[in-house]
Amino acid sequence: MPRTEFSPSITSRPVYPGLTPQGATPAIMLAEGPGAEAILDLAALDASVMDLAHLIYIPAGHDAGPRLAALGAKMYREAPSYASALERYRKALADARMGTTLYLAGSEGMIGQAVAEALAAGLPPEAIQTEHRGTIARRMQCVHCKGVTENVTTDPFVCSHCGLTLFVRDHFSRRLGAFQGVCVDAETPGIVPAVQEIKP
Amino acid sequence: MTSRMLRVSAIEALSPLVSRFRFEDPEGALLPLFSGGAHVVVEMPDAGVLRRNAYSLISDPMDGSGYEIAVRREDGGRGGSKFLHTQVAEGDLMRISAPVNLFSLDLRAKKHVMIAGGIGITPFLAQLKQLARLQMPFELHYAARSRAEAAGLALLPASPQVHVHISEEGNRMDLGAILGSQPLGTHVYTCGPEGLIEAVAETGARFGWPRTALHSEVFMAPPPGAPFEVTLATSGKVVTVGAHQSLLEALEAAQVEVQWMCRGGACGRCETGVKSCHGTIEHHDHWLSDDEHARQTKIMPCVSRFKGETLVLDL
Numbered sequence: 001m002p003r004t005e006f007s008p009s010i011t012s013r014p015v016y017p018g019l020t021p022q023g024a025t026p027a028i029m030l031a032e033g034p035g036a037e038a039i040l041d042l043a044a045l046d047a048s049v050m051d052l053a054h055l056i057y058i059p060a061g062h063d064a065g066p067r068l069a070a071l072g073a074k075m076y077r078e079a080p081s082y083a084s085a086l087e088r089y090r091k092a093l094a095d096a097r098m099g100t101t102l103y104l105a106g107s108e109g110m111i112g113q114a115v116a117e118a119l120a121a122g123l124p125p126e127a128i129q130t131e132h133r134g135t136i137a138r139r140m141q142c143v144h145c146k147g148v149t150e151n152v153t154t155d156p157f158v159c160s161h162c163g164l165t166l167f168v169r170d171h172f173s174r175r176l177g178a179f180q181g182v183c184v185d186a187e188t189p190g191i192v193p194a195v196q197e198i199k200p
Numbered sequence: 201m202t203s204r205m206l207r208v209s210a211i212e213a214l215s216p217l218v219s220r221f222r223f224e225d226p227e228g229a230l231l232p233l234f235s236g237g238a239h240v241v242v243e244m245p246d247a248g249v250l251r252r253n254a255y256s257l258i259s260d261p262m263d264g265s266g267y268e269i270a271v272r273r274e275d276g277g278r279g280g281s282k283f284l285h286t287q288v289a290e291g292d293l294m295r296i297s298a299p300v301n302l303f304s305l306d307l308r309a310k311k312h313v314m315i316a317g318g319i320g321i322t323p324f325l326a327q328l329k330q331l332a333r334l335q336m337p338f339e340l341h342y343a344a345r346s347r348a349e350a351a352g353l354a355l356l357p358a359s360p361q362v363h364v365h366i367s368e369e370g371n372r373m374d375l376g377a378i379l380g381s382q383p384l385g386t387h388v389y390t391c392g393p394e395g396l397i398e399a400v401a402e403t404g405a406r407f408g409w410p411r412t413a414l415h416s417e418v419f420m421a422p423p424p425g426a427p428f429e430v431t432l433a434t435s436g437k438v439v440t441v442g443a444h445q446s447l448l449e450a451l452e453a454a455q456v457e458v459q460w461m462c463r464g465g466a467c468g469r470c471e472t473g474v475k476s477c478h479g480t481i482e483h484h485d486h487w488l489s490d491d492e493h494a495r496q497t498k499i500m501p502c503v504s505r506f507k508g509e510t511l512v513l514d515l
Contacts, residue, residue, distance in 0.1 A: 098386050122309075123385070126411075150408060
């Protein structure tokens with residue numbers, strides 16, 4: 001699965017320029033699903049990026065684990081979900097020194113959360129590299145109940161927490177790593193526009 | 201520039217070459233507070249020449265009872281520091297500008313690392329007081345050639361975060377050790393000679409530091425050079441700049457109004473357009489980009505000079 005090309009029309013969406021090797025500097029790598037292919041491409045460009053890398057992989061139904069493990073990262077671990085990887089990721093950030101590069105590859109929801117976590121840990125934004133691979137489903141926060149619904153592929157959709165029907169806004173919160181969802185039928189209860197598939 | 205007349209309330213030698221000057225309002229009024237890294241511009245009427253030099257404030261930023269600066273006497277310099285050391289006495293009134301900060305702490309940082317070379321310790325003396333109040337993690341590295349020259353020693357708190365490196369005693373500063381193992385969110389501030397600032401930038405690049413986390417302030421006096429002439433486009437007036445005078449000072453002496461703030465090529469306030477240039481502008485500023493320097497359509501009169509046939513300024 002190649003790098004996702006998003007429409008440039010959504011100005012608040014982060015740009016995911018792709019991964020560029022920074023040489024054998026200390027690195028934290030977080031890959032999710034098809035994001036593994038971005039790490040494999042990165043290592044193919046410059047194998048030395050793996051020398052001091054701590055690579056965490058969330059397979060999410062993708063089976064690139066053995067190929068990633070063979071890249072020779074200083075440390076390689078798999079986790080079944082971002083939530084389960086979070087403690088390891090936080091510890092890696094807490095132990096990291098200035099000069100560390102963070103490589104993130106996978107879905108927008110994973111990248112958004114991981115970037116927010118890294119910035120909160122003090123990593124300079126310039127040290128973060130991102131590449132979007134895989135699903136274009138959105139991670140949505142309901143602005144009413146504040147609950148987050150993962151993997152939203154349609155507009156409108158039903159909030160998995162409070163049950164309101166939400167309009168998918170093109171408003172991305174870097175703090176939350178999520179787009180904002182707003183009640184679509186607040187003024188005309190029950191009158192909901194036709195459901196459409198979200199486009200990149 | 202907003203400025204006010206203040207009384208020199210104390211002069212104290214800190215080392216054979218460095219003295220501390222304290223300024224207070226003659227009526228005892230409180231002065232505006234500032235932030236660590238701020239400087240003031242001191243006006244010195246010196247035998248027909250009005251000198252204006254910028255000095256970092258070293259006193260507590262939250263203490264409005266006075267402003268303090270530490271000045272190193274440069275006998276080979278343009279004369280400002282020598283004037284302060286030889287012509288100024290306690291009780292004198294001097295015109296002092298309001299504080300301006302071009303070297304403030306980045307308060308988003310999780311830790312602050314300050315690196316001082318010689319008299320470059322001055323802005324950090326105020327920042328240390330600010331950081332103590334903010335209770336933020338920091339370390340300070342102060343490099344000097346000899347203990348006798350290290351005027352900052354008398355003003356630095358005894359603290360495990362304060363590291364003194366005296367090269368004469370073989371205790372040289374190891375930038376690799378300082379920059380190689382800082383936690384995420386650290387910002388580095390360097391003040392001192394250009395060589396030290398370049399060394400920190402190089403070492404930072406080697407360890408993969410983003411440039412945005414490296415801050416610096418070089419103390420820069422207008423460099424001397426061969427005298428030259430400039431023509432002013434609106435009046436047709438020709439102004440001659442002396443060997444030890446800056447273009448800004450020559451314009452001021454000719455009663456030409458130019459906005460200024462730092463007088464050291466850093467703030468950008470005195471940026472002046474160039475109408476035509478037959479020759480080479482000797483750019484010494486840190487404000488214009490390399491491209492702008494090459495185009496020769498702008499000049500920073502506070503530090504830059506000219507060599508060639510004619511230079512016409514948009515003034």
